[in-house]
Amino acid sequence: MSAPSVARSRVLPAVLGWGTLAFSIVAIEGLIRAGLINRFIVPMPSEILLAFPRIVSEESVLSRFMLTIAEAFSASFLVAIFGIAGGVLLHRFNLLRQATETWVAALAAAPLVLIYPLYLVIFGRSATTIVMMGFTAGLAPTVLKTLEGLSATRRVLVDVGRSFNLTPAQQFWKILFPSALPTIFVGLRLGLIFALINIVGVEFLINFGGLGQLINELAERYDLAGTYAAICFVVLVSVCVFVLMERLERWLRPVD
Amino acid sequence: MAAMSTPSQRLAASAEAASARPILVVDDIVKRFETPDGVLTAVDHVSFTVKPGEFVSLIGPSGCGKSTLFNVIGGLLDGYQGSVSVAGERLAGPHAAIGMIFQEESTFPWRTVIDNVAFPLELAGLSKAERYARARHFVELVGLDGFERRYPSQLSGGMRQRVSMARTLAASPKILLMDEPFAALDEQTRLLLGDKVLQIQQELKQTTLLITHNITEAVQLSDRVLVMTYRPGRLKREVAIELPRPRTSEIVSSEAFGRYVAQIWGDLREEASRGLRDDEKHKRASDHA
Amino acid sequence: MAEAGRLTATAAPPLRALLRPVTLLRIAIIVAVLGTWELVAASGLLYRDVVPSLSAIAAALGKTLSDPSFYLHLGTTFYEIGLALLFGGASGLAVGLALGASKLLARAYEAFLYYLGPTPKIIFFPVMIMWFGVGAGSKVAMGAISCFFPIALNVAAGMREIDPVLIRVGMSFRANPWQMVSKIYLPAMRHPVINGLRIGLGVALIGTLLAETKLSNRGVGFLVIQAYSLFNMPQMYALLIVLFVIAIGLNALIGRLGGIDEIKRR
Numbered sequence: 149m150s151a152p153s154v155a156r157s158r159v160l161p162a163v164l165g166w167g168t169l170a171f172s173i174v175a176i177e178g179l180i181r182a183g184l185i186n187r188f189i190v191p192m193p194s195e196i197l198l199a200f201p202r203i204v205s206e207e208s209v210l211s212r213f214m215l216t217i218a219e220a221f222s223a224s225f226l227v228a229i230f231g232i233a234g235g236v237l238l239h240r241f242n243l244l245r246q247a248t249e250t251w252v253a254a255l256a257a258a259p260l261v262l263i264y265p266l267y268l269v270i271f272g273r274s275a276t277t278i279v280m281m282g283f284t285a286g287l288a289p290t291v292l293k294t295l296e297g298l299s300a301t302r303r304v305l306v307d308v309g310r311s312f313n314l315t316p317a318q319q320f321w322k323i324l325f326p327s328a329l330p331t332i333f334v335g336l337r338l339g340l341i342f343a344l345i346n347i348v349g350v351e352f353l354i355n356f357g358g359l360g361q362l363i364n365e366l367a368e369r370y371d372l373a374g375t376y377a378a379i380c381f382v383v384l385v386s387v388c389v390f391v392l393m394e395r396l397e398r399w400l401r402p403v404d
Numbered sequence: 405m406a407a408m409s410t411p412s413q414r415l416a417a418s419a420e421a422a423s424a425r426p427i428l429v430v431d432d433i434v435k436r437f438e439t440p441d442g443v444l445t446a447v448d449h450v451s452f453t454v455k456p457g458e459f460v461s462l463i464g465p466s467g468c469g470k471s472t473l474f475n476v477i478g479g480l481l482d483g484y485q486g487s488v489s490v491a492g493e494r495l496a497g498p499h500a501a502i503g504m505i506f507q508e509e510s511t512f513p514w515r516t517v518i519d520n521v522a523f524p525l526e527l528a529g530l531s532k533a534e535r536y537a538r539a540r541h542f543v544e545l546v547g548l549d550g551f552e553r554r555y556p557s558q559l560s561g562g563m564r565q566r567v568s569m570a571r572t573l574a575a576s577p578k579i580l581l582m583d584e585p586f587a588a589l590d591e592q593t594r595l596l597l598g599d600k601v602l603q604i605q606q607e608l609k610q611t612t613l614l615i616t617h618n619i620t621e622a623v624q625l626s627d628r629v630l631v632m633t634y635r636p637g638r639l640k641r642e643v644a645i646e647l648p649r650p651r652t653s654e655i656v657s658s659e660a661f662g663r664y665v666a667q668i669w670g671d672l673r674e675e676a677s678r679g680l681r682d683d684e685k686h687k688r689a690s691d692h693a
Numbered sequence: 694m695a696e697a698g699r700l701t702a703t704a705a706p707p708l709r710a711l712l713r714p715v716t717l718l719r720i721a722i723i724v725a726v727l728g729t730w731e732l733v734a735a736s737g738l739l740y741r742d743v744v745p746s747l748s749a750i751a752a753a754l755g756k757t758l759s760d761p762s763f764y765l766h767l768g769t770t771f772y773e774i775g776l777a778l779l780f781g782g783a784s785g786l787a788v789g790l791a792l793g794a795s796k797l798l799a800r801a802y803e804a805f806l807y808y809l810g811p812t813p814k815i816i817f818f819p820v821m822i823m824w825f826g827v828g829a830g831s832k833v834a835m836g837a838i839s840c841f842f843p844i845a846l847n848v849a850a851g852m853r854e855i856d857p858v859l860i861r862v863g864m865s866f867r868a869n870p871w872q873m874v875s876k877i878y879l880p881a882m883r884h885p886v887i888n889g890l891r892i893g894l895g896v897a898l899i900g901t902l903l904a905e906t907k908l909s910n911r912g913v914g915f916l917v918i919q920a921y922s923l924f925n926m927p928q929m930y931a932l933l934i935v936l937f938v939i940a941i942g943l944n945a946l947i948g949r950l951g952g953i954d955e956i957k958r959r
Contacts, residue, residue: 160801243718259936262936305512346813349816
């Protein structure tokens with residue numbers, strides 16, 4: 149590709165995108181200073197920026213971050229084990245699959261996070277509630293994707309296995325499971341994302357935990373700039389996790 | 405799984421083969437299917453034999469039941485009448501002495517070439533070093549040396565079929581059963597791979613049964629060609645191909661070759677046009693329905 | 694399995710449906726779950742009332758559904774969700790159309806939407822309260838920003854999947870932009886749009902209800918958190934049941950409307 153067209157197709161959109169963002173920030177700053185936007189509703193971007201180091205040092209952002217990540221890890225671990233096992237089970241026992249697949253699909257689309265008050269009663273205001281919530285939210289998509297991956301194994305590969313007279317266990321471990329692995333990873337990624345969203349959300353709602361709680365606290369203290377800064381921080385973390393997961397998935401899939 | 409034999413053993417085996425008992429006996433196979441339109445007879449009393457070291461092709465128009473036969477002989481289909489025996493043993497599921505090569509893409513995309521080829525050796529419990537050593541021999545045999553560590557996605561369609569072939573050969577099957585393995589490839593690649601197959605077959609004295617719809621391929625590679633009728637599939641004719649061996653793809657341009665092709669084409673044309681008329685009849689019936 | 698088939702073939706049609714193995718298994722599972730529940734409830738194994746008896750839950754359900762004030766709260770929630778879908782959906786549609794139509798805009802901005810999509814929107818709630826007050830406004834805003842992202846992304850993707858020849862037909866007839874959108878783009882994209890709507894409804898529902906549980910004095914979410922604070926467990930279960938039935942029902946309805954078998958991607 150020629151240099152000008154490279155510029156047009158790669159540099160220009162990037163400039164446009166980030167430029168718009170930068171421009172909006174500067175514009176908002178200007179409008180607030182000019183008094184056109186109420187500074188008690190929208191703090192100045194400059195103030196928000198200054199709040200970052202403050203909350204990092206004062207609010208032990210790092211340990212909060214670690215707490216949220218630990219909760220996410222625990223939930224993901226449970227999701228992986230039960231989600232994949234569930235999908236394998238449903239694949240293995242076709243009758244069970246026929247009976248329950250639509251139920252699982254319905255659960256995947258249902259507002260499961262609304263169960264959190266129930267978990268509050270059962271587990272109290274604790275990390276257990278948060279982890280259980282993450283686990284509950286991430287389970288169904290993982291089960292479904294695992295099932296999908298196993299079922300989508302190309303017929304000819306199953307036939308290859310049969311032609312070599314593989315035992316059912318060999319057939320599963322040497323053919324079905326490896327073939328399904330890419331889709332299973334997609335399921336795990338979805339599960340993790342659902343879990344993380346619910347974890348941070350519930351931390352906010354029950355005012356316990358890591359980053360979610362931080363936002364809630366700062367809001368209740370009417371620390372405007374701090375609240376905005378904390379929200380930005382959480383958004384940043386969420387985006388980073390998401391990008392990381394995509395990279396990981398692509399790295400683990402050299403075969404496609 | 406048979407162990408790899410030495411060249412002298414193989415020579416002795418081929419001498420035996422000339423007068424030997426057949427290694428594959430397909431006896432009076434009838435296979436019917438239930439469809440929404442009624443009972444379909446795919447294979448109708450088909451019998452034939454294959455001697456050790458022979459290369460036999462089964463050719464027929466689309467819909468003649470040859471893929472059904474492939475699956476029956478391969479042990480992937482049951483519920484048929486008649487029997488299939490390998491070296492005297494009657495078939496009950498996929499037989500260890502039969503190696504299958506499928507029409508579709510069948511390499512394992514998550515394994516490298518060498519891991520694909522070593523698959524049957526892995527199943528047999530060989531150590532990693534041992535099976536890599538043996539697999540490498542077959543990788544070289546199909547002409548893919550240098551590509552051991554590549555993944556199938558990095559190879560062309562023809563190369564992937566060669567990997568499938570090497571994998572099946574690595575199991576040292578007594579009988580190689582192939583279902584239109586080159587169907588998805590272009591004509592030139594087909595001819596060259598045909599050369600490869602000939603070369604391999606000659607080197608290993610491999611008994612081969614090839615299912616195909618391609619006349620050129622059938623005549624180029626085979627000692628005998630069995631022509632099937634359109635559905636219900638029966639054996640219409642058996643043609644002995646008396647072209648000299650060793651053969652290469654150059655044989656395609658010889659006169660004798662042309663005569664064999666014409667003869668078989670005559671038979672197939674008859675069957676193929678029956679097939680076309682049949683399809684038209686069905687289409688008209690379903691349009692009125 | 695074949696014998697069961699032959700057996701059921703001779704039974705009367707509704708009985709036949711009941712005797713199908715799948716149905717039997719489903720009934721068995723439901724009975725097993727409910728049975729275990731009742732056992733746990735009766736045994737007092739867990740802290741009292743965390744697992745109330747099925748009869749208590751049924752009673753609470755009946756009471757709730759016959760209580761006129763419940764429907765006021767339900768109405769509030771529906772109103773909030775409806776408005777959220779309106780604002781979020783309209784803006785999502787507009788942005789999606791713009792991104793789908795222009796490669797430049799897509800390359801510039803779509804990544805932002807894609808990566809901002811999976812963030813937990815509830816954390817924006819304090820900001821929504823500041824901007825829109827403690828009433829319905831903040832709840833509607835929560836729902837709206839929740840459903841904006843999936844709708845915009847689905848619409849953009851849907852536009853790109855339109856068969857280009859259809860667009861050329863429109864241009865050959867010199868249709869103006871509004872006609873292109875209403876007569877070509879939208880009809881051609883109805884499946885991705887409906888799918889986006891289905892997902893959008895789901896997340897708008899969640900966003901609105903979560904906001905209600907956090908800070909509200911009306912709506913079903915408020916009722917749930919009220920039941921929690923009063924430790925009225927049967928009532929909480931009853932409300933959750935109603936919520937889930939509505940959510941799953943709406944999801945299935947939209948899916949059916951849009952021909953869900955063709956919409957297998959999410």
